Amino acid sequence: MAKAKILAKSLKEHMPESKLVICLLEKSLPAHLLDDQDFHEVVLAKDMGFTNFETTIFKYNQYEAACACKGQLMKYVYSKYKDVEFFSYIDSDTQVFSRFDEVFAAFKTHSIVLTPHYNEPPKNTYTIWGENAEILILRVGIINGGYIGVKRSVEAEALLDWWTARLEHYAFNDAEHGLFTDQRWLTAALILFDKIYVLKHDGYNVAFWNINQRSISMKDCVYYANGKPFRFFHFSNIHYLRDNLPDNPSIYKVVHHYITLIEENEKLYPTHFEWSYDFFDHGERIEDNSRSVFKYNIKLNAHTPNPYSLTNKAIKRLKRKRKVRKH
DSSP states (O other): OHHHHHHHHHHHHHOTTOOOEEEEOSSSOOGGGGGOTTOSEEEEGGGSOOSSHHHHHHTSOHHHHHHHTHHHHHHHHHHHOTTOOEEEEEOSSEEEOSOOHHHHHHTTTOSEEEEESOSSOOSSOBOTTSOBHHHHHHHHOSEEEEEEEEESSHHHHHHHHHHHHHHHHOOOEEGGGTEETTHHHHHHHHHHSSSEEEOOOTTSSBOTTTGGGOOEEEETTEEEETTEEOOEEEOTTHHHHHHTOOSOHHHHHHHHHHHHHHHHHTTTSOSOSOOGGGBOTTSOBOOHHHHHHTTTOHHHHHTOSOGGGSOHHHHHHHHHHHHHHHO
């Protein structure tokens, strides 16, 4: 929530007409969060209308589970705010620097707006910490899932229904099986759905993977990326980014100011606490092996309404029992 508060304040500054709905993937809401005026609404993931929330989330680790909630969050907002025409999903580790004029322009002719990791073949084919950038993008998908814009339309509804259904079962970070959470599905969506606009603008989705290709500068107190208006910075892996910054004073200023804001917000919303969905309902910590029993096992998920009501021992017995039946 410390990062989400930065996103909220930056949205209010540059797009004051916008309303930010936050999804919290915890079992309960902190009392003081309900009084935070920076958020239009904070909704618990379990209250967003999942067909079976517990079986969807149980098989995922915290990162995968957060990614698995993206489609359902968009469907929840789309359904609840029926008088709103335009919606954007934005990762919480994002700071907005100016209005999304190009997105609104794209909505005149398209229903869905996506942003790629790269807008052109990278001249420097390595990320800031030495990983082959092009191989990285082949593994995680050409489209970044940190921003998705939709206009109320038949095409948007079809995409959200399809994407949400896939994330219910297949939002794993599993390169061996061709998956990277929600993102690889968005690459497929480019072919499967119509009226998608891929926004290739250097001011959007600036992040560690493309920072070597985005020269950040400031003129008259306004930031630019490769000479274009700087729309938002996606601070994925912020501490790795901080320790591997390019030699650019403007980037240094942007990143370190963001870190300062996080530290200020952590006084209200501490970040070092245990995830409530790492525990069964009775308090026992869930072992990784227990989660893996439900991985890629749609039949078991269907026959286990609430895995959080079980124990690690019960899941081990369940696994052995199913193996015996299989033979």
